[in-house]
Amino acid sequence: MNTMEITKIVGAFCGSLLVFLLIGTFAGAIFDTSSEAVAFSIPVESAEGGDAPAEEAVDVPALVAAADAGKGEAVFKKCAACHKVDGNNAVGPHLDGVVNRPVGSIDGFKYSAPMAGHGGTWDEASLYQFLQSPKAYVPGTAMAFAGLPKSEDRANLIAYLATLNQ
Numbered sequence: 504m505n506t507m508e509i510t511k512i513v514g515a516f517c518g519s520l521l522v523f524l525l526i527g528t529f530a531g532a533i534f535d536t537s538s539e540a541v542a543f544s545i546p547v548e549s550a551e552g553g554d555a556p557a558e559e560a561v562d563v564p565a566l567v568a569a570a571d572a573g574k575g576e577a578v579f580k581k582c583a584a585c586h587k588v589d590g591n592n593a594v595g596p597h598l599d600g601v602v603n604r605p606v607g608s609i610d611g612f613k614y615s616a617p618m619a620g621h622g623g624t625w626d627e628a629s630l631y632q633f634l635q636s637p638k639a640y641v642p643g644t645a646m647a648f649a650g651l652p653k654s655e656d657r658a659n660l661i662a663y664l665a666t667l668n669q
């Protein structure tokens with residue numbers, strides 16, 4: 504009696520093991536999990552690799568060279584509340600000659616500490632970045648201006664500012 508029961512239990516155990524093995528084999532054959540994983544990982548990697556360099560590839564001098572200074576003069580109206588282009592400072596320092604001028608370099612204008620200590624030069628690329636978001640480029644700046652989100656506006660404006668350098 505006892506041996507019979509043990510035999511039944513072992514038999515049942517072996518039977519279910521066999522069923523699991525068969526299910527595993529068939530499932531593997533139908534879904535082919537290993538090759539699916541490979542097929543999915545390839546497009547994801549190439550998509551990530553393709554995005555990063557595209558963002559850095561903005562050639563600002565080329566953008567500005569192709570920009571429209573006339574349209575930039577219209578964009579400058581947003582700056583004119585605080586900036587003059589006749590050599591006089593206002594709420595902000597005068598912007599005639601600002602292209603390629605050292606940052607925070609106008610004598611007699613009281614810059615904020617972050618701007619005064621920033622260093623560098625206002626070349627086309629740094630103006631392009633600064634004007635997108637002044638507070639992001641010079642954290643703590645006293646320039647209360649949200650920024651120009653459109654790349655085209657910034658390029659046109661820098662082209663206009665460059666005409667004031669003579």
Ligand code: HEC
Pocket residue numbers: 579581582583584585586594595596598601605606607608609613614615616617618619625634643644645646647648651660
């Ligand atoms: C609400 C007033 C205000 C407006 C609008 C404004 N600015 Fe300014 N800007 C300032 C002030 C104030 C400073 C000095 C910031 C500091 O010291 O942190 C400044 C600084 C600057 C500087 C740095 C100059 C230097 O000598 O280092 C540039 C470049 C500049 N502004 C460009 C612009 C442009 C271009 C616009 C229009 C898109 C503009 N600003 C709009 C107030 C303004």
